[in-house]
Amino acid sequence: MVLIVERAQETDIQRLLDIMYAAFSKDPWDRIMYPHIPAPEARGASIERWRDEISIDPTMHFMKVVDTDIGEIIALARWNVYEVERPESEWKSTKPRNWDIGANVEAANEFYNAVCESRQNFMGGKPHCRLNMLVCDPQHQRRGAGRMLLHWGLNRADNLVLEAYLEASSEGHHLYQSAGFEDVGTLDIDMTKYGGHGIHQHFVMTRAAQKPHSPKSASGSIP
Numbered sequence: 001m002v003l004i005v006e007r008a009q010e011t012d013i014q015r016l017l018d019i020m021y022a023a024f025s026k027d028p029w030d031r032i033m034y035p036h037i038p039a040p041e042a043r044g045a046s047i048e049r050w051r052d053e054i055s056i057d058p059t060m061h062f063m064k065v066v067d068t069d070i071g072e073i074i075a076l077a078r079w080n081v082y083e084v085e086r087p088e089s090e091w092k093s094t095k096p097r098n099w100d101i102g103a104n105v106e107a108a109n110e111f112y113n114a115v116c117e118s119r120q121n122f123m124g125g126k127p128h129c130r131l132n133m134l135v136c137d138p139q140h141q142r143r144g145a146g147r148m149l150l151h152w153g154l155n156r157a158d159n160l161v162l163e164a165y166l167e168a169s170s171e172g173h174h175l176y177q178s179a180g181f182e183d184v185g186t187l188d189i190d191m192t193k194y195g196g197h198g199i200h201q202h203f204v205m206t207r208a209a210q211k212p213h214s215p216k217s218a219s220g221s222i223p
């Protein structure tokens with residue numbers, strides 16, 4: 001089994017969306033935002049947004065894990081690397097978002113707005129690395145792909161001596177804790193408003209900038 005991390009291309013987008021929808025298919029909140037997993041022809045908004053992010057946004061890094069034995073993409077991470085301070089006009093902008101056909105627009109907007117507000121409150125324009133999304137095909141989970149993609153971004157953060165930020169699902173929470181992230185808040189969504197049960201919780205997590213290695217401590221490892 002050889003898993004490799006590579007930069008994703010525009011031509012990968014349909015497969016990456018398949019992975020995203022499959023990975024969240026059992027998540028009760030995702031089922032509210034997307035009562036039906038959209039068919040390829042209904043994914044225009046996501047395709048357009050991801051194509052722009054891949055080709056235009058220099059801060060955005062779409063990284064994939066490929067299983068070279070089967071020649072298939074099995075996992076995706078979207079990392080934002082903000083190396084320099086950003087102006088408020090950039091990080092405070094909350095452009096309304098188009099959603100794929102079939103989305104529960106009200107629920108999706110509530111979640112999107114909560115996430116944007118949290119990012120603004122915790123990180124603002126500070127330089128940092130943000131894990132925007134991490135998903136692994138359910139048929140390939142627990143093979144190490146998620147951790148490889150997490151460490152791709154954390155290596156960038158460590159080389160640049162930057163803080164890292166993410167919002168974690170309960171499935172990802174332990175993985176992030178094991179890599180040095182700590183809870184700094186939660187995002188709670190009342191699912192009963194949309195016919196669901198209970199509160200859906202995301203954990204807001206940050207990881208402090210790591211001190212650069214001195215030659216003397218080179219044998220010490222950062223998780």
Ligand SMILES: CC(C)(COP(=O)(O)OP(=O)(O)OC[C@H]1O[C@@H](n2cnc3c(N)ncnc32)[C@H](O)[C@@H]1OP(=O)(O)O)[C@@H](O)C(=O)NCCC(=O)NCCS
Nearest residue numbers: 023134135136141142143144145146147168169171172175
């Ligand atoms: C979270 C996720 C990306 C992990 O991907 P993965 O490739 O399976 O992760 P790895 O194989 O590298 O496993 C790393 C650790 O993640 C944890 N983990 C992986 N899958 C998990 C699951 N389904 N439930 C709970 N913990 C899980 C484990 O702690 C594992 O460590 P272990 O070696 O002690 O078992 C994957 O489970 C997924 O896509 N989940 C659905 C989408 C999601 O919630 N993404 C995170 C959004 S913040």
